[in-house]
Amino acid sequence: MALLITLGATAAFLVVLIFAVKARTEFFKNLDRRWIFLLMLVAVAVPVYVIGKTKETFPEKALPKAQAVFDVIEELSEGDKVLLAFDFDPGSEGELGPMATTFVYHCATKKLKMYFIALWPIGRQMIDDNIAKIIEPDFPQMVYGEDYMNLGFKAGNEGVINVIVTDIKQLYTTDAYGTDIAAIPMMEGIDSIQKMDLIINVSAGYPGTKEWVQYAVTPFPHDIRMVAGCTGVQAPLLYPYMPQQLPGLLAAIKGASEYESLVINKYGGDDISGKYLEAQRRMGPQLVAHVLMVLLIIAGNVIFFTERKREARS
Amino acid sequence: MKRNVPLLLAIIAGFVMIVAFFIPYTVSWGEDVSIWFDILASIAFILGGGNLLKVHLKKVSDQAKGWGYSIITIISFLAMLIIGLGKLGVNPNPQFPGHGHWAGQYNEIGSPFYWLFESVFKPLQATIFAMLAFYVASAAFRAFRAKNMEAILLLATAFFILLGRTAAGVFLTDFIPEESGYSGLRLENITVFIMDVFNTAGHRAIMIGVALGTASVSLKILLGVDRSYLGSGEG
Amino acid sequence: MSRETTIWLIVFLIGAVMLFGRAMFTEHGMARMYVEESPREFVDLGDEDKSDWVSMDEVPEDVEVSAIPADRRVSWTSQKTSNYGEFVQQPAGGNIQFSLARSIGVWLAALFTLFVLSFLIKDNPLYKVAESVFVGISAAYWMVVAFWDQIVPNLIGKLSPTFVRNWAMPGLGEDARQELIYLIPLVLGMMLLWRLSPKGGWISRWPMAFFIGTFCGLRLIRFLQADFLTQIRNSIDPLYVTEGGVFDVWASLANIILLIGVLSCLVYFFFSFEHKGIVGRIAKLGIWFLMITFGAGFGYTVMGRIALLAIRLEFLFDDWLWLIDPTDKRLGI
Numbered sequence: 001m002a003l004l005i006t007l008g009a010t011a012a013f014l015v016v017l018i019f020a021v022k023a024r025t026e027f028f029k030n031l032d033r034r035w036i037f038l039l040m041l042v043a044v045a046v047p048v049y050v051i052g053k054t055k056e057t058f059p060e061k062a063l064p065k066a067q068a069v070f071d072v073i074e075e076l077s078e079g080d081k082v083l084l085a086f087d088f089d090p091g092s093e094g095e096l097g098p099m100a101t102t103f104v105y106h107c108a109t110k111k112l113k114m115y116f117i118a119l120w121p122i123g124r125q126m127i128d129d130n131i132a133k134i135i136e137p138d139f140p141q142m143v144y145g146e147d148y149m150n151l152g153f154k155a156g157n158e159g160v161i162n163v164i165v166t167d168i169k170q171l172y173t174t175d176a177y178g179t180d181i182a183a184i185p186m187m188e189g190i191d192s193i194q195k196m197d198l199i200i201n202v203s204a205g206y207p208g209t210k211e212w213v214q215y216a217v218t219p220f221p222h223d224i225r226m227v228a229g230c231t232g233v234q235a236p237l238l239y240p241y242m243p244q245q246l247p248g249l250l251a252a253i254k255g256a257s258e259y260e261s262l263v264i265n266k267y268g269g270d271d272i273s274g275k276y277l278e279a280q281r282r283m284g285p286q287l288v289a290h291v292l293m294v295l296l297i298i299a300g301n302v303i304f305f306t307e308r309k310r311e312a313r314s
Numbered sequence: 315m316k317r318n319v320p321l322l323l324a325i326i327a328g329f330v331m332i333v334a335f336f337i338p339y340t341v342s343w344g345e346d347v348s349i350w351f352d353i354l355a356s357i358a359f360i361l362g363g364g365n366l367l368k369v370h371l372k373k374v375s376d377q378a379k380g381w382g383y384s385i386i387t388i389i390s391f392l393a394m395l396i397i398g399l400g401k402l403g404v405n406p407n408p409q410f411p412g413h414g415h416w417a418g419q420y421n422e423i424g425s426p427f428y429w430l431f432e433s434v435f436k437p438l439q440a441t442i443f444a445m446l447a448f449y450v451a452s453a454a455f456r457a458f459r460a461k462n463m464e465a466i467l468l469l470a471t472a473f474f475i476l477l478g479r480t481a482a483g484v485f486l487t488d489f490i491p492e493e494s495g496y497s498g499l500r501l502e503n504i505t506v507f508i509m510d511v512f513n514t515a516g517h518r519a520i521m522i523g524v525a526l527g528t529a530s531v532s533l534k535i536l537l538g539v540d541r542s543y544l545g546s547g548e549g
Numbered sequence: 550m551s552r553e554t555t556i557w558l559i560v561f562l563i564g565a566v567m568l569f570g571r572a573m574f575t576e577h578g579m580a581r582m583y584v585e586e587s588p589r590e591f592v593d594l595g596d597e598d599k600s601d602w603v604s605m606d607e608v609p610e611d612v613e614v615s616a617i618p619a620d621r622r623v624s625w626t627s628q629k630t631s632n633y634g635e636f637v638q639q640p641a642g643g644n645i646q647f648s649l650a651r652s653i654g655v656w657l658a659a660l661f662t663l664f665v666l667s668f669l670i671k672d673n674p675l676y677k678v679a680e681s682v683f684v685g686i687s688a689a690y691w692m693v694v695a696f697w698d699q700i701v702p703n704l705i706g707k708l709s710p711t712f713v714r715n716w717a718m719p720g721l722g723e724d725a726r727q728e729l730i731y732l733i734p735l736v737l738g739m740m741l742l743w744r745l746s747p748k749g750g751w752i753s754r755w756p757m758a759f760f761i762g763t764f765c766g767l768r769l770i771r772f773l774q775a776d777f778l779t780q781i782r783n784s785i786d787p788l789y790v791t792e793g794g795v796f797d798v799w800a801s802l803a804n805i806i807l808l809i810g811v812l813s814c815l816v817y818f819f820f821s822f823e824h825k826g827i828v829g830r831i832a833k834l835g836i837w838f839l840m841i842t843f844g845a846g847f848g849y850t851v852m853g854r855i856a857l858l859a860i861r862l863e864f865l866f867d868d869w870l871w872l873i874d875p876t877d878k879r880l881g882i
Contacts, residue, residue, distance in 0.1 A: 316751040316754070317754075319755060320754040320755050320757070320758030320759075321758065323755060323758045323759045324758040324759065324761055324762030324765070325762060326762070327759050327762035327763040327766060328762035328763065328765045328766030328769075329766060330766065331766025331767050331770070332766050332770055335770045346730070347763055348767075349703070349734075350733060350734040350737065350759070350763075351759075351760065351763045351764075352699065352703070353699065353700070353703055353704050353731075353734040353738065354734060354737055354738055354741060354756055354760055356695035356696075356698075356699035356700050356703075356704075357695075357700070357734075357738035357741055357742065358741065359691045359692050359694075359695035359696075360692055360696070360700075361741055361742055361744060361745065362688055362691065362692070363688045363689060363691070363692040364742065364745045365744075365745065366684065366685070366688045368745060383677050383678070383680075383681040384681070386678060386681040386682060386685070387681040387682070387684050387685040388685065389685070390681070390682045390684075390685030390686045390689070391684075391685035391686070391688055391689045392685075392689070393689075394685065394689035394690060394693070395689040395692060395693065398689060398690070398692075398693030398694075398696075398697075399692075399693055399696060405625045405626075405627055406623060406625065407719070407720075408589060408591075408604075408627075409719075409720065410602070410719040410720065411589075411591035411602045411623045412593060412600050412623065413719050416716055416717045417717055417718065417719050417720075420693060420697050422627075423627075423629060423630060424584065424627065424628030427693070429650060429651070430686065431690065432651075432654055432658065433653075433654030433655070433657040433658045433661075434658070434661060434683075434686055435683070435686050435687060435690055436658065437657075437658035437659070437661045437662045437665075437861075437864070438661050438665060438679055438682065438683040439683065439687065440662075440860065440861055440864075441661070441665040441861050442680075442683065443854075443857050444854070444857040444858040444860070444861045445665065445666070445668065445669070446854045446857070447851075447854040447855050447857065447858040448669055448858075450850065450851055450854050454851075463837070464836060464837065464840045465840075467837055467840040467841050467844060468840045468841070468843055468844040468847065469844065470844065471840075471841045471843075471845050471847075471848065472844045472847045472848045472851075473848075474848075475844070475845055475847075475848025475849065475852075476848050476851060476852070479848070479852060498799060507803070508841065508845055509845060510803065511803045511807050511810070512806070512810060512838060512841040512842065512845070513841065513842050513845040513846075514807060514810075515806070515807050515808075515809075515810025515811045515814065515838050515842075516810065516814055516838045516839045516841065516843075517842055518780050518783070518784065518810075518811050518814075519810070519811050519814030519815050519817075519818065519835070519838075519839075520814070520839075520842075521776045521780055522776065522777055522780050522781070522811075522815065523815070523818045524772070524776065525772040525773060525775075525776035525777035525780070526777060528768050528769070528772040528776075529768075529769050529772055529773050529777070531765075532765035532766070532768050532769035532772075533765075533769060535761060535762070536762065536765050536766065536769070543757065543758065543761050544754055544758065545751075545754065
């Protein structure tokens with residue numbers, strides 16, 4: 001119903017807009033850009049508020065790439081080892097935060113062993129935040145060092161990947177909290193990340209998914225498998241790696257929302273906490289703002305062509 | 315000495331990385347060089363901080379335009395640095411309680427470092443990136459004109475992606491049954507086709523071009539043909 | 550005072566009054582943060598030579614704790630983030646309490662968010678303050694993380710494991726040996742920092758050259774392998790695709806278009822030929838493919854940016870103003 005109203009209003013608005021723009025080309029051409037800013041603010045703020053109040057979200061349909069990410073993780077069985085590389089920061093948390101949350105929830109539900117790592121300095125804080133937000137309150141039976149561990153941040157970008165694909169203990173002598181790596185039970189027998197059953201990368205740029213594909217997956221195609229979630233800016237650039245080097249990819253908030261719906265529909269139950277529905281909530285403002293963008297482009301073009309016609313006539 | 319040693323260093327380091335890829339015996343050499351590279355990368359963070367301090371101190375001492383803001387930068391930099399490096403307000407590590415706060419976590423919840431991250435760093439960084447939403451809207455209104463075939467293709471694709479990757483896409487073409495032979499025409503499936511085929515083709519060609527470019531630049535540096543990174547002066 | 554300034558002043562005053570009203574005169578207020586505090590207490594049951602720290606609740610019954618001197622006892626309070634909902638629902642005597650510092654933090658975060666957004670109206674001192682703070686804080690943040698997460702364990706810890714173990718990393722393994730080879734990155738690192746000095750610029754060229762050489766060596770191989778050779782291999786797909794013995798039109802078409810697209814774009818990138826005649830037409834087709842590619846990139850970029858704005862507004866409405874409660878932190882008030 002909400003969708004019908006949104007789209008109906010959009011269509012009506014579009015007609016009015018075209019007529020208005022044609023009639024008052026000069027006014028719209030010289031429109032202060034702050035009005036556009038205000039429109040964008042309203043287009044995002046209203047749905048954030050309405051969805052925050054009603055907690056209703058739009059139905060989600062998973063497309064193949066997100067489905068592939070879900071399927072790859074589903075194939076793993078209890079006790080399998082997963083390296084979760086959190087290469088993002090608050091600057092991209094709007095898109096990637098929900099992915100990270102769902103990845104951790106999915107892995108924890110499936111009782112996979114989680115090894116967190118970060119190539120971004122602030123990635124380490126993102127790991128700590130997710131442990132505090134998901135594992136500690138909702139999976140209290142999980143024991144640090146046996147079921148999950150945090151390797152923390154190391155500087156060096158691809159230089160770090162290049163080391164840990166063949167030898168992890170030379171670089172990581174302790175975990176992020178200063179515990180000897182040899183004293184951590186779940187590190188037993190792990191000499192390199194080739195021992196991982198899957199790498200899950202949440203990536204906001206450089207270093208990120210591209211570097212993991214180049215330095216980990218491509219040189220060791222039989223030993224290292226990876227799926228990833230990335231920002232909208234990166235996503236189109238990573239498509240050439242699929243499906244051979246990268247079986248699945250969550251592209252921007254839409255990918256996050258599809259994957260979230262798959263995981264929550266299967267494991268979430270009816271009284272799932274709102275913190276696991278973040279991406280689906282965010283698709284509300286996305287819809288309205290995308291429609292606004294389309295309308296702005298149309299309005300801009302109506303002005304352009306009306307002007308051009310007028311110039312040609314004169 | 316000033317130019318030949320660094321040239322030699324670059325060549326040796328580079329070729330160690332290449333050899334380590336092909337000869338299993340030399341893998342550990344590659345690891346060692348990579349680890350030194352990683353350590354240097356972390357020292358580069360200190361260099362970055364030092365540079366920032368230097369630039370802003372100079373601005374203050376010169377009383378250049380906006381030097382007041384430089385004072386704010388210096389104060390926030392030093393505050394965060396002292397709190398973080400000194401682990402101020404951090405609790406001891408429960409595994410080693412006798413070690414005092416030095417063994418604790420610098421970003422522990424409740425510590426001043428964490429507080430500064432949550433209340434200052436996080437909102438500032440996230441909002442600065444969020445501002446781009448407004449500028450992209452303004453640019454869409456002012457700059458995207460369907461002037462020719464190329465622009466039409468760009469705009470049409472953008473429309474498909476913008477609508478097809480929201481609930482609108484599913485709703486607008488919901489009349490086409492999923493199981494029918496025409497399901498490929500559903501808006502969301504059109505976006506899948508665009509991304510998997512057209513976008514992949516374009517980016518794959520770009521990727522191949524960039525790879526060749528990167529390889530040739532790297533080779534030029536490693537063979538000593540391109541020495542621009544050594545600078546021109548003797549200073 | 551100009552008309553515009555007056556209008557903004559009025560808007561700010563109305564906003565401030567409303568915020569004050571909401572914070573002070575509503576039943577629940579706003580922007581209140583709660584933390585769960587847990588007391589931790591440890592005693593050292595070891596002797597002069599070797600300490601043996603035990604948590605207070607694990608001390609054997611026969612040990613007289615009060616007899617242990619104060620310098621062999623440690624206690625502190627650790628914090629966990631909680632919320633209003635948990636605070637209201639906790640049993641009497643619970644550990645969840647209001648945190649003034651964290652609440653001030655939420656206000657500060659909200660104000661900084663608004664300061665940055667104020668740039669949309671026009672450049673102003675508040676934005677400049679926010680920007681200056683951000684520059685300082687972020688540079689220091691990266692430095693601190695690099696120091697504690699890498700320089701201490703991977704450089705100082707390798708050169709002097711005993712010192713690091715006694716100082717900041719008691720968990721460092723007993724078998725960690727001194728590795729003098731790490732003097733090389735130490736010296737290179739010191740030379741790198743020489744850049745900060747006004748004289749002897751050539752000194753930092755050594756580490757820079759090492760850095761660039763390693764980087765080139767790494768990239769040369771990996772780009773050729775992952776982005777060149779593998780991409781060519783990825784492009785070699787059957788153009789006649791069958792699914793269960795039946796010809797699959799869509800899959801075949803997709804593979805054909807993909808191949809044509811890659812080749813035509815490459816022709817466009819190839820500048821050794823003049824783009825005329827048949828080459829020109831193929832290059833033109835390549836441009837069309839690239840335009841579709843950029844259109845998709847634009848669509849995705851917009852998608853990303855909006856999500857970033859949405860999370861900021863969610864923060865303002867949820868954590869600061871308490872207008873919405875999507876994650877049930879406040880029992881839906």
